[in-house]
Amino acid sequence: xxxxxxxxxxxxxxxxxxxxxxxxxxxxxxxxxxxxxxxxxxxxxxxxxxxxxxxxxxxxxxxxxxxxxxxxxxxxxxxxxxxxxxxxxxxxxxxxxxxxxxxxxxxxxxxxxxxxxxxxxxxxxxxxxxxxxxxxxxxxxxxxxxxxxxxxxxxxxxxxxxxxxxxxxxxxxxxxxxxxxxxxxxxxxxxxxxxxxxxxxxxxxxxxxxxxxxxxxxxxxxxxxxxxxxxxxxxxxxxxxxxxxxxxxxxxxxxxxxxxxxxxxxxxxxxxxxxxxxxxxxxxxxxxxxxxxxxxxxxxxxxxxxxxxxxxxx
Amino acid sequence: xxxxxxxxxxxxxxxxxxxxxxxxxxxxxxxxxxxxxxxxxxxxxxxxxxxxxxxxxxxxxxxxxxxxxxxxxxxxxxxxxxxxxxxxxxxxxxxxxxxxxxxxxxxxxxxxxxxxxxxxxxxxxxxxxxxxxxxxxxxxxxxxxxxxxxxxxxxxxxxxxxxxxxxxxxxxxxxxxxxxxxxxxxxxxxxxxxxxxxxxxxxxxxxxxxxxxxxxxxxxxxxxxxxxxxxxxxxxxxxxxxxxxxxxxxxxxxxxxxxxxxxxxxxxxxxxxxxxxxxxxxxxxxxxxxxxxxxxxxxxxxxxxxxxxxxxxx
DNA sequence: AGTCGCATTGTAAAGCTTTACATTCATGAT
DNA sequence: ATCATGAATGTAAAGCTTTACAATGCGACT
Numbered sequence: 001x002x003x004x005x006x007x008x009x010x011x012x013x014x015x016x017x018x019x020x021x022x023x024x025x026x027x028x029x030x031x032x033x034x035x036x037x038x039x040x041x042x043x044x045x046x047x048x049x050x051x052x053x054x055x056x057x058x059x060x061x062x063x064x065x066x067x068x069x070x071x072x073x074x075x076x077x078x079x080x081x082x083x084x085x086x087x088x089x090x091x092x093x094x095x096x097x098x099x100x101x102x103x104x105x106x107x108x109x110x111x112x113x114x115x116x117x118x119x120x121x122x123x124x125x126x127x128x129x130x131x132x133x134x135x136x137x138x139x140x141x142x143x144x145x146x147x148x149x150x151x152x153x154x155x156x157x158x159x160x161x162x163x164x165x166x167x168x169x170x171x172x173x174x175x176x177x178x179x180x181x182x183x184x185x186x187x188x189x190x191x192x193x194x195x196x197x198x199x200x201x202x203x204x205x206x207x208x209x210x211x212x213x214x215x216x217x218x219x220x221x222x223x224x225x226x227x228x229x230x231x232x233x234x235x236x237x238x239x240x241x242x243x244x245x246x247x248x249x250x251x252x253x254x255x256x257x258x259x260x261x262x263x264x265x266x267x268x269x270x271x272x273x274x275x276x277x278x279x280x281x282x283x284x285x286x287x288x289x290x291x292x293x294x295x296x297x298x299x300x301x302x303x304x305x306x307x308x309x310x311x312x313x314x
Numbered sequence: 315x316x317x318x319x320x321x322x323x324x325x326x327x328x329x330x331x332x333x334x335x336x337x338x339x340x341x342x343x344x345x346x347x348x349x350x351x352x353x354x355x356x357x358x359x360x361x362x363x364x365x366x367x368x369x370x371x372x373x374x375x376x377x378x379x380x381x382x383x384x385x386x387x388x389x390x391x392x393x394x395x396x397x398x399x400x401x402x403x404x405x406x407x408x409x410x411x412x413x414x415x416x417x418x419x420x421x422x423x424x425x426x427x428x429x430x431x432x433x434x435x436x437x438x439x440x441x442x443x444x445x446x447x448x449x450x451x452x453x454x455x456x457x458x459x460x461x462x463x464x465x466x467x468x469x470x471x472x473x474x475x476x477x478x479x480x481x482x483x484x485x486x487x488x489x490x491x492x493x494x495x496x497x498x499x500x501x502x503x504x505x506x507x508x509x510x511x512x513x514x515x516x517x518x519x520x521x522x523x524x525x526x527x528x529x530x531x532x533x534x535x536x537x538x539x540x541x542x543x544x545x546x547x548x549x550x551x552x553x554x555x556x557x558x559x560x561x562x563x564x565x566x567x568x569x570x571x572x573x574x575x576x577x578x579x580x581x582x583x584x585x586x587x588x589x590x591x592x593x594x595x596x597x598x599x600x601x602x603x604x605x606x607x608x609x610x611x612x613x614x615x616x617x618x619x620x621x622x623x624x625x626x627x628x
Numbered sequence: 629a630g631t632c633g634c635a636t637t638g639t640a641a642a643g644c645t646t647t648a649c650a651t652t653c654a655t656g657a658t
Numbered sequence: 659a660t661c662a663t664g665a666a667t668g669t670a671a672a673g674c675t676t677t678a679c680a681a682t683g684c685g686a687c688t
Binding site: 028 | 643644645646647
């Protein structure tokens with residue numbers, strides 16, 4: 001390899017390259033190398049800011065490894081997600097990073113299962129039916145910490161605005177909520193569990209349910225920040241102020257949480273790091289290793305949407 | 315073509331396909347077809363919610379046309395954006411949709427200019443130096459409408475929180491702001507133009523500048539919703555309430571604008587439609603047509619962050 | 629009945645890069 | 659001086675699909 005090529009030869013080649021506008025054709029490259037140097041990232045909803053920061057982490061790690069990321073928006077739609085499964089089978093991507101609980105489709109192809117190691121990593125949500133290597137936080141502990149904080153502030157009547165029933169995160173956070181109440185010897189009322197779906201609108205709708213309650217909760221733990229904002233927004237329009245009349249805790253610490261009025265008390269997930277860690281796991285799997293799943297720490301961020309319960313209201 | 319293939323032959327082939335787990339290899343396909351059936355979408359910041367909805371529109375139109383979209387986050391970084399230019403040259407994408415003013419790099423390759431028609435469409439921002447086919451709104455008129463609304467509410471002292479100086483949108487919206495003032499015979503004070511950069515933090519910083527003004531504006535027109543939220547958030551912490559003490563108008567009508575407290579008066583851009591229209595333009599260019607640029611209508615959305623100026627304060 | 633044309637099927641090449649292998653050359657050692 | 663070893667260069671094939679072209683066959687028309 002010493003001389004590699006003579007200087008003048010190199011020069012002539014480079015000149016020719018410039019003249020001809022020669023560039024590598026990545027299709028031919030992929031074909032011969034039998035890999036695409038691309039990883040697929042499937043997000044359930046690209047409009048949801050929660051995923052953006054994760055994508056940032058993924059992107060950073062991917063470009064460091066010289067990989068391209070192909071972002072697919074499944075819209076939580078089965079058919080669309082199945083279309084993305086094809087991307088792996090077609091060789092358009094070497095592996096997939098799923099930002100939602102993986103559908104069965106990801107495991108329905110022998111080609112996928114033939115490999116002892118599946119080039120799939122799940123971030124944030126881990127599926128109980130089809131376990132993959134995953135990056136998560138301890139949602140139950142986080143929810144428990146959030147609710148315990150409210151209890152510490154003197155709240156005894158604490159509602160929970162849940163996520164969509166089918167989602168694993170919803171169940172985990174609900175369990176954490178229940179555990180915190182139980183540990184404090186508080187009652188776990190069924191009518192205090194308000195249904196939501198992680199969307200702003202469902203937060204608004206939840207406020208109507210709250211309004212209809214005869215014994216009003218003094219605090220509410222929301223399954224994510226968006227629903228919390230929807231709830232607070234509706235409350236504001238009804239003359240109910242946060243945290244004066246009710247304390248609200250969110251989940252995720254999305255970008256706008258700290259600029260909201262009131263600034264939102266919430267649980268921060270290290271989203272960029274989750275994305276980066278997920279990508280590193282995937283690279284490791286593609287390199288035929290079998291890395292263990294990762295659980296990252298969460299952090300309770302105290303801001304202005306929660307307050308100590310005035311003694312008079314106890 | 316009548317019989318095409320006999321039923322039993324078809325059956326046998328299909329059986330073989332199943333047995334062998336045969337799937338089309340897209341690399342080979344791209345290589346032979348000399349196109350990738352993929353379009354590149356370059357966003358300056360995937361974490362910015364403004365772009366999400368545009369992406370949604372692009373995605374919808376693309377999947378209808380059987381195309382894959384490859385989303386690249388340039389991070390407003392020249393080097394990274396130049397890397398994406400390669401995607402076109404490499405044949406990894408058949409065309410590009412740019413969600414920011416295109417850099418010179420997009421036009422630096424003969425291969426690109428050789429084609430009379432460049433497979434590039436710009437959405438939202440159109441570059442004056444390197445004009446491409448584009449989808450825009452009339453930013454100047456929109457800004458003018460927003461400021462005129464404030465004037466109609468009795469405001470005479472109206473500030474403007476600008477975007478980053480290098481951005482074309484900043485200039486257009488600033489022009490609209492000035493025009494509205496001029497048309498109303500109002501003074502256009504230099505110290506009422508507060509610098510921003512479309513980020514929440516710059517909105518916060520702008521509030522400090524506002525605080526330092528001796529003659530306080532009674533209204534402010536912000537170049538986008540994020541800076542408006544930053545401004546309002548800081549104001550709130552300082553005991554200045556919107557719209558009681560100052561009216562605020564944003565721009566973009568991002569997802570959270572209506573759930574903000576107060577709900578934001580803002581200019582709505584038809585983002586999904588802008589994305590869809592951009593994709594249609596690109597498809598048309600790829601099909602070797604030369605479609606004209608498109609200008610879509612905007613809409614002034616009146617919410618709670620603006621109010622009629624009390625006569626006492628005139 | 630022969631020829632022409634249409635339709636279908638089959639075969640081969642093109643598309644561009646990478647990898648593997650063979651060949652050549654040079655250098656060092658026996 | 660010859661052989662062996664290593665490096666460097668050159669050649670060919672592989673990777674998978676699509677497209678173009680040739681060939682085959684059948685039916686219809688003259």
